[in-house]
Amino acid sequence: MREKIIIxxxxxxxxxxxxxxxxxxxVYKNNKLDFSQGGFGSITTAEIYARDxxxxxxxxxxxxxxxV
Numbered sequence: 001m002r003e004k005i006i007i008x009x010x011x012x013x014x015x016x017x018x019x020x021x022x023x024x025x026x027v028y029k030n031n032k033l034d035f036s037q038g039g040f041g042s043i044t045t046a047e048i049y050a051r052d053x054x055x056x057x058x059x060x061x062x063x064x065x066x067x068v
Contacts, residue, residue: 009029009030010028010029010054011027011028011029012026012028012047012050012051012054013025013028014047014050017038020038020039021038022038022039022040022042022046023038023040023041023045023046024036024039025038025046025047027050027054029057034057037049
């Protein structure tokens with residue numbers, strides 16, 4: 001299920017990867033896939049990465065602290 005981010009028309013979806021490590025996050029803008037990456041160890045880490053990705057693309061804001 002996609003989770004809506006209330007910035008423009010961004011959404012993200014997190015999937016457990018079968019036969020591989022961890023989780024994959026897909027980020028959509030206006031219902032089109034904008035970014036996809038796998039290998040996250042937890043749903044929480046994938047979710048944080050998706051939100052950070054949207055902030056970077058939409059506003060140019062990067063996370064200062066690398067510790068998630």
